[in-house]
Amino acid sequence: MPASAIEKQWNFVPPIAAFAINRRGDWIAAALGDGSLRLLPANEAGQPKEMKLHDGVSLSLVPDADDHAFLSGGDDGKLFIIDPALDAPTLLAEQKGKWIDHAAGTVNGFRAYAAGKNVYLLDAEGQEKFTAPIASSAGGLAFSPNGKRLAVSHYNGVSLFWTNAKEAAPTTLAWKGSHLGLLWHPDGKIILSGMQENSLHGWRLADMNEMQMQGYRSKVHSMGFTAKARYLATSGAEQTICWPFFGSGPWGKTPLMLGGSDGQLVTRVASHPKDELVAAGYDDGRIILAPLNGRMEMLIHPPVAKNGSGVTGLAWNGAGDCLFAALESGYLMLFTIESVRKSTLHA
Amino acid sequence: MEQIPVTVLTGYLGAGKTTLLNRILSEPHGKKYAVIVNEFGEIGIDNDLVVGADEEIFEMNNGCICCTVRGDLIRIISGLMKRARNFDGILIETTGLADPGPVAQTFFADADVAARAKLDSIVTVTDAKHLVARLADSKEAVEQIAFADVILLNKTDLVTQAARAKLAAVIRAINVHAKIVATERCHVPLKEVLGLGSFDLNHILAEDPDFLGSIEHRDRGHDHDHEHDSSIASVSLRMEKPIDPTKFENWMADLRANKGPDLLRYKGILDMAGANAKLAIQGVHMMMEGSDLAPWKAGEKRESRLVFIGRNLDEKTLRDGFAATCQ
Numbered sequence: 001m002p003a004s005a006i007e008k009q010w011n012f013v014p015p016i017a018a019f020a021i022n023r024r025g026d027w028i029a030a031a032l033g034d035g036s037l038r039l040l041p042a043n044e045a046g047q048p049k050e051m052k053l054h055d056g057v058s059l060s061l062v063p064d065a066d067d068h069a070f071l072s073g074g075d076d077g078k079l080f081i082i083d084p085a086l087d088a089p090t091l092l093a094e095q096k097g098k099w100i101d102h103a104a105g106t107v108n109g110f111r112a113y114a115a116g117k118n119v120y121l122l123d124a125e126g127q128e129k130f131t132a133p134i135a136s137s138a139g140g141l142a143f144s145p146n147g148k149r150l151a152v153s154h155y156n157g158v159s160l161f162w163t164n165a166k167e168a169a170p171t172t173l174a175w176k177g178s179h180l181g182l183l184w185h186p187d188g189k190i191i192l193s194g195m196q197e198n199s200l201h202g203w204r205l206a207d208m209n210e211m212q213m214q215g216y217r218s219k220v221h222s223m224g225f226t227a228k229a230r231y232l233a234t235s236g237a238e239q240t241i242c243w244p245f246f247g248s249g250p251w252g253k254t255p256l257m258l259g260g261s262d263g264q265l266v267t268r269v270a271s272h273p274k275d276e277l278v279a280a281g282y283d284d285g286r287i288i289l290a291p292l293n294g295r296m297e298m299l300i301h302p303p304v305a306k307n308g309s310g311v312t313g314l315a316w317n318g319a320g321d322c323l324f325a326a327l328e329s330g331y332l333m334l335f336t337i338e339s340v341r342k343s344t345l346h347a
Numbered sequence: 348m349e350q351i352p353v354t355v356l357t358g359y360l361g362a363g364k365t366t367l368l369n370r371i372l373s374e375p376h377g378k379k380y381a382v383i384v385n386e387f388g389e390i391g392i393d394n395d396l397v398v399g400a401d402e403e404i405f406e407m408n409n410g411c412i413c414c415t416v417r418g419d420l421i422r423i424i425s426g427l428m429k430r431a432r433n434f435d436g437i438l439i440e441t442t443g444l445a446d447p448g449p450v451a452q453t454f455f456a457d458a459d460v461a462a463r464a465k466l467d468s469i470v471t472v473t474d475a476k477h478l479v480a481r482l483a484d485s486k487e488a489v490e491q492i493a494f495a496d497v498i499l500l501n502k503t504d505l506v507t508q509a510a511r512a513k514l515a516a517v518i519r520a521i522n523v524h525a526k527i528v529a530t531e532r533c534h535v536p537l538k539e540v541l542g543l544g545s546f547d548l549n550h551i552l553a554e555d556p557d558f559l560g561s562i563e564h565r566d567r568g569h570d571h572d573h574e575h576d577s578s579i580a581s582v583s584l585r586m587e588k589p590i591d592p593t594k595f596e597n598w599m600a601d602l603r604a605n606k607g608p609d610l611l612r613y614k615g616i617l618d619m620a621g622a623n624a625k626l627a628i629q630g631v632h633m634m635m636e637g638s639d640l641a642p643w644k645a646g647e648k649r650e651s652r653l654v655f656i657g658r659n660l661d662e663k664t665l666r667d668g669f670a671a672t673c674q
Contacts, residue, residue, distance in 0.1 A: 017429035033431030057429045075398075075426055097399070099426060117401070136403050137422055155405055155418060178405045178418055196416075196457075197408050218458050 005300040005343035007336045010048060012038055014330030016312055018061035020070055025273070025318020027084045029070045030332055031058030037072070038332070039084050042317035042324065053080060053089055060113075065105035065124070071113075073100030079113050092126055104150075106143035110163050112150050114138035119152050121163060132168035134159060140193065142182035153179035153193045158203070160191070173203050175210070180219065185245065186229045194220035198236065204249070211250055213243060218265055222314070226271040226278060231256065231292060233278045235266040240280040240290055258290035259297045268314040270323065279323050281311025287325055289340070300340055301325070301333065350465040351428075353437045354541055355450055357491040358472035359481050360443030363501045365390040367472055367533040367540070368440055374537055378435040381427050383420070385442045396434060398423050402442060404449050407456060413608040413632040414456055415449040421457050428463045436541070437464065444487045447494035448611065451631045454546070468545035471495035471525075472533065476505040478514055482521075492518055493579045493611045493656050495525045496545035504531045522656055523581035524614065548627040548638040579611070582662045584653045588673040589620035595672040599628075599635065602668070607633035609660065615653035618643070620674040628653075 018031040021042060030038045035057055038048040054074030064071045070082040072089070077098045080089035098115040105111045109124025117137055121129040136155035143150050143163070150161045152170075155178050159170035178196035185192075192202040192211075200213040200220055216236035223234040231242040232250070239257040243250040259266075261282055268281040276292040285304030290297040304327070313326030323335040358364045365388050372380060372394050381396045403418035420439070427437065441450060447469055454466040471491045474481070478500075481488040492498060498518055503511055515527050528539050544550035595617070603610065610632055617626040624639040643649050655665060 013431055015429065015431070033429060057426070057431075059426050059429065075430075099398075099423075101422065101426070136405075136418060137401075155403065176406070177408045196405065196418075196421075 003343060004302060004333075005298075005335055005340040007334045007339035009331055009333045010038070010040075012330045012332060015328045016326040016330060016332065018058045018072070019313025019315070019324075019326040019332075020061045020063055021315040021317065021324070022070055022084075023063040023067035025316075027068070027070075028315060028317075028324050029061060029072075029082060029084075030313070030326055031061045031072060032330070033057060035074070035076075037082065037089070039082070040324075040332075042315075043319065043322060049084070051082070051088055053082070054078060059099060059101050060103045062103055063105060065107070065109045065111050071103045071105050071111060073103040073113050073115075075099045077115065079103055079111075093120065093122065093128075095120075102138050102141040104141040104143055106147035106163075107145075108147035108163075110143065110147055110150075112141050112143070112152075114141055114152065119150075119161075121150060121161065121168075129163070130165075130168040132159075132161065132170065136178075139178060139180040140182040142184055142191075144184050144188045144191075145186055146188055149188075151182050151184070151191050153182050155179070158182065158191060158193055160205075173208075175201050177201075181221065181223070183223050183225075183232075186225055190245075192223070192232070194223065194236075200234065209251075213241075213250070213255075216241070222266075222268040224269060224271045226292060227274055227276050230276065233269045233271055233280075235269050235280070237266060238263060240266050240269055240278055242278065242292065256292060258292070259288045261286065264303070268311045268325075270314040270316055272316055273318060273320045275320065279314055279316070279325075281314045281325055283310035285309040285311060285327055285329075287311060287314070287323075287335075289323075298340065298344060300335055300343070304329070350461075350463060351432075351435070351437060352467040352542065353424075353439060353454065353464050354467050355439045355441060355447065355469045356472065357441045357445060357447050357469060357495070358443065358499075359474065359477075359485065359488050359491070360388075361477075362443075362472040362474040363499070363533045364440050364443075364472050365392065367470070367499065367501075367535070368438060369393055370533050370535070371438065371537060371541065376537060379433060381434045381437045383423055383437065383439045385419075385440065385445065398427070402445060404446075409456075411456075411607070411633045413448075414452060414634070416453040416456050417449045420450065420453050421460055424460050424464050436467075444485075446487065446490055448490070448632060451494065451546075451612075452634060455631065455634045455636070466546045467541070468496035468543040469494050470497045470499065470540050472499045472501050473518075475500050475502045475511065475514055475529075479517065482517065489521060489579045490611065492521045492525075495522060496543060497540055498522070498525045498527050499533060499535060499540075500527055500529045501533055502531065503529045519581075521579050521581065523583055524612075524654055524656065546629065548629060548636070549640060579656070579658050580660060582655045582657075582660050582665050584651075584655075584666060584669045586618075586651045586669060586673060587649075589618050589649065590651055590672050591674040592619050592621075594674075595619070598668050598672050603630070603633045603635060606657070606660075609658040610655060611657050613653070613655045613657075615651065616640070617651040617653070618649040 013032045035054040037053040056075040060073040079093040095115040102114040139153040157174040179193040181194040198216040202211040220236040242256040270279045287301040309329040400419040405418040407414040628637040
């Protein structure tokens, strides 16, 4: 078994409930099972900064509208902004007795969160623009890349809201089943949702042409477009499944399938910000780097024998020279291009 | 990661679910529970971690026509598992009108939930004084009896000894397999309701060596004046000849495809031709799982036993179908 290419690791209170990198790509945040938070600069092996966050646990930790900060919604009904420059989080909204299951922030300063069967939109000043009831508890929330639209997934479809509208008047894209995590194409013209039925569904908004990607072994918990948005990399199978989005799009095409793992599942994917390269984390803790040009993938962290050590978070920093991985067992790991290169030389 | 045990408490409004819940929580067992409630009743719940949920029933487009899951439970159990593990089990109190089917199926159909949590048992609380009336006017009340592993015949102080025996017989006619415990104010030793492993295939044998053994004298044929008009009942089957695995598989596949929505629960211990070990199976609607158990002992009588609890079951068709699977 090859050694890990790890540069440094930190052992936190398990499990790492949620993990994110800010929009600028220079800070990472890990929300822990005891409700606290750890922040680390995303370009060095620095000392983590600690702060108390939820009386419970974070259910959704995401990059904030402020490109420096994070948003966290918790099972204590609180929505916090976390500015890495400050010593404590700032309370933005509260829904007493509810869980804030999802949160999102966008470029124009708008933020949204979902609690129960409602979605709340806040403007750049933090004032509530509207509250909209949804068909079921929200499965996911995502602003379009320019912030003009907000997508909310739910049972039997995805609802799209205009964020500059005075009142909530959603357009609902219908497709049977329970819709979960959402992702917009970087051009804002396609919205994709991961489904309870181990599949992906997508809509091209211009002509409402739909796409359905099946064959996954689990729910697709993690997906992202690769550099220049040529491929959509997805978790949920034994390999990293990459659907082509160039030319005429994914219709009728077979995906690239990267890596392989004797039965283990990919749980998280992270596309490199500049190169056509995907990092994939598995449910046994292994992490690989897979180039899309057909070259051999690299195992940068071997499987962990213990159960419950699946990769639950994976993110490149903005420069693309550091990869952070969070394991459910409480470990946060840093790999650098340098540490990976050294370990390949030794192998 | 160890799966956390989940106990589901069902029962009609006013039967005593919350009383049972509080009794479980207040006993000096040193354990902590997360409680999920689907309706807040008049009685408060004495626990640190209580999560309210709206019942959200999702149909799954997975080719299984009766496969429905509880979206709210998937969401809440996944959320609870993000916490540092500061509880030992989960108790779910459903509404008086809840169908236990989607609750049970959630633990089989959702891989994320199944990886972290396991259904321990379904406990149904009934009100001895009103049970007969409820069974007559509520299909949910009948389903809650049919799905149960344990049935508390509660408020027995309000009925006569004779009425109690009759109620037990009425329950048996629906669910031949559940354990019936007579209680007053849900006073029951916790070992009767928690940690039962009712959905654990190994447990089918280990805890209940006489599995279905006493079925014959629970025969529902000459049974009491049924005061409820239920189409839900149990059918118990037994066969001494070894089973042909292919024939059995085909028969069960066909049965699940055609009768899946009506098959509420089924369990069996089977003697498969050519196998040294006992095969245990169990199912809810179309979902079935099986596992080889301990080998047959030398001198042990090899036979197969199978029980179905379901709606509109035709006993003769089932009996003939099962008999035809012999080698």
